[in-house]
Amino acid sequence: MFGDGSHIIYVNGKYRGNDEIGKLMHDFSCTNPDDMNYEALAKKARYYKQDAKGMTVMCKIMEDMKKEAAHKAEQNKAKKLRFI
Numbered sequence: 001m002f003g004d005g006s007h008i009i010y011v012n013g014k015y016r017g018n019d020e021i022g023k024l025m026h027d028f029s030c031t032n033p034d035d036m037n038y039e040a041l042a043k044k045a046r047y048y049k050q051d052a053k054g055m056t057v058m059c060k061i062m063e064d065m066k067k068e069a070a071h072k073a074e075q076n077k078a079k080k081l082r083f084i
Contacts, residue, residue: 002008015025023037033049036042047054 011021011025013025013028016022024041027036027038027041030036030045033042033045036045048058049055
């Protein structure tokens with residue numbers, strides 16, 4: 001218990017049972033939205049993978065993540081150099 005009402009559920013991502021969790025795990029690893037079980041997830045995947053606006057949004061997100069990772073790497077490098 002976390003005391004804040006939250007719960008963490010661990011799921012084996014390789015699980016492919018014929019139940020809701022198995023279908024969801026399939027969808028999470030699916031590259032083609034047309035092969036997904038859940039339409040809400042497929043719709044979002046289509047937007048980010050196939051729609052011009054969605055692809056632009058995703059490219060911006062990925063570029064921001066790349067810049068953040070590079071910035072953190074530089075910070076870690078600077079910290080290590082101070083201790084040498």
